[in-house]
Amino acid sequence: MICLGIEGTAHSIGVGIVKEFKKKCKVLTNLIKIYRSEQGGIHPREAANHHAIYLADLIKESLKKAKVEARDIDLVSFSRGPGLGPCLRTAATAARALSLTLNKPIIGVNHCVAHLEIGRGTLDGCNDPVLLYTSGANTQVIAFAEGRYRVFGETLDIGIGNCLDKFGRTVGLDFPAGPKIEQLALNGGNYYNLPYTIKGMDIAFSGLLTAAEQYYKKHKNLEDICYSIQETTFAALTEVTERAMAHTEKNEVLLGGGVAANKRLRNMVATMASERGASFYVPSKDLCIDNGAMIAWLGILMYNSGVHMEIKDSIIDQRFRTDMVDVTWRE
Amino acid sequence: MNKKDLLYQGAEAKICVSKYMDFDVVEKRRIPKSYRIKHIDNRLISYRTKEEAKLMIEARNKGVSVPIIYDIDLKNGIITMEYLKGSRIKDIFNNLNETEKKNLCLKIGRNIARFHNNDIIHGDITTSNMILVDDRVHFIDFGLGEKNGEVETKGVDLHVLMEAIESTHSKYSEYFKYVLEGYKKELKGDANQVIKKIEEIVKRGRYR
Numbered sequence: 001m002i003c004l005g006i007e008g009t010a011h012s013i014g015v016g017i018v019k020e021f022k023k024k025c026k027v028l029t030n031l032i033k034i035y036r037s038e039q040g041g042i043h044p045r046e047a048a049n050h051h052a053i054y055l056a057d058l059i060k061e062s063l064k065k066a067k068v069e070a071r072d073i074d075l076v077s078f079s080r081g082p083g084l085g086p087c088l089r090t091a092a093t094a095a096r097a098l099s100l101t102l103n104k105p106i107i108g109v110n111h112c113v114a115h116l117e118i119g120r121g122t123l124d125g126c127n128d129p130v131l132l133y134t135s136g137a138n139t140q141v142i143a144f145a146e147g148r149y150r151v152f153g154e155t156l157d158i159g160i161g162n163c164l165d166k167f168g169r170t171v172g173l174d175f176p177a178g179p180k181i182e183q184l185a186l187n188g189g190n191y192y193n194l195p196y197t198i199k200g201m202d203i204a205f206s207g208l209l210t211a212a213e214q215y216y217k218k219h220k221n222l223e224d225i226c227y228s229i230q231e232t233t234f235a236a237l238t239e240v241t242e243r244a245m246a247h248t249e250k251n252e253v254l255l256g257g258g259v260a261a262n263k264r265l266r267n268m269v270a271t272m273a274s275e276r277g278a279s280f281y282v283p284s285k286d287l288c289i290d291n292g293a294m295i296a297w298l299g300i301l302m303y304n305s306g307v308h309m310e311i312k313d314s315i316i317d318q319r320f321r322t323d324m325v326d327v328t329w330r331e
Numbered sequence: 332m333n334k335k336d337l338l339y340q341g342a343e344a345k346i347c348v349s350k351y352m353d354f355d356v357v358e359k360r361r362i363p364k365s366y367r368i369k370h371i372d373n374r375l376i377s378y379r380t381k382e383e384a385k386l387m388i389e390a391r392n393k394g395v396s397v398p399i400i401y402d403i404d405l406k407n408g409i410i411t412m413e414y415l416k417g418s419r420i421k422d423i424f425n426n427l428n429e430t431e432k433k434n435l436c437l438k439i440g441r442n443i444a445r446f447h448n449n450d451i452i453h454g455d456i457t458t459s460n461m462i463l464v465d466d467r468v469h470f471i472d473f474g475l476g477e478k479n480g481e482v483e484t485k486g487v488d489l490h491v492l493m494e495a496i497e498s499t500h501s502k503y504s505e506y507f508k509y510v511l512e513g514y515k516k517e518l519k520g521d522a523n524q525v526i527k528k529i530e531e532i533v534k535r536g537r538y539r
Contacts, residue, residue, distance in 0.1 A: 235368075246341055275366075
């Protein structure tokens, strides 16, 4: 089965074509185009316009690169949510048009669950992980329990990526600020005290963000502040992940989301895993960030487990929670 | 302190059986984490050890049964406390008869009200964190606790227990109402406000 997936929850528009091969996911192509605002954060309407401009070409290019004829596509999948309304609608509209034109079934999938499934689908040995999903808007610790993907811990205010970007904006770093903060942190080494906020398995970053901005306004060394931000936020993320692993008695940990590209975060989670005797997994970078391949893969899993969707039901859901999905494709 | 037998290991700490002078004790040893820098690790371990010990001592002073603390080592994050030789409520609850279950729940509720009266929040009230010794319910593991007087926090505290009973003793989840009954009897101030808060928390949906 070959599926074309369209991702469009936020600032990225992605088209991926994947094939099922021996129960694993074979990515034929995975193209991503990222909207960057001229100033400030993501403007939902402008991001949606950006997606609309590039989407048709992305689909054509994907088919060409994957060496797949349009008629060979068996299923069209799209990100139903959670995300920004205008962006979601753009991706869903394209998916509907494609489904009707090709006369192939359509399926809408949950974006957060897709981040977890692409790890299971592409990495050998990754079967039942706890996912630490860190991106701009989302920060969740997700694991499978009693028929659903449940959120064991999550941010109580802003996502970790959002925290890094906001700090970056205050100090004049370009979007996305994460990679620049990572670079600056390499030259830092003096630790400034920052709030470390954990409540059970939940986490919060807004207090830390304010405190970090205050250090900057007091002309403290930017490299040291970046170092302190990374050390504090990533340690807290690693701690809640470990708690979820202990609680669910699982021995695999998987990273997902854009912030998973950060080497320091990877290193911390890998250290935690090895001390617990657990396995550590991280997908390739293009499968960590928002992408169409993961949407396509989850589409295949759902479709093959008997989930079918009519065009009239292919509506988006901006607040589509991880635990609303009935996981029909797992025991 | 010679022999150290591991009784239990969680994500954050190890519980070891040991001797202190002539007493049987357990040591709660917070585990250093090499993934975080020393500065943060030391700060967290000593802060959490101190906060937990403070809450336990205060709860005891207010008439709640908690293990006696013998020693606190802030640098290494060790609390040495009384070894309670009883049964975890988790292990015995399902085997009690109806009256025993009801009376135990009333008792649990009264005890929770006693520390809530003093704005002590336990943070993780589950049946694994309560030990029955003779006829007394003892509370252990204040590691997620805090001092907080808000109705919201008290509601969350009780809601954790409600969820624990629903997941671990699902056949007897209706007994939570006796916890609330006991709680009402002992709480100074308006218990109904707290109970209303629990309903609100359930409705928020992110809590299930």
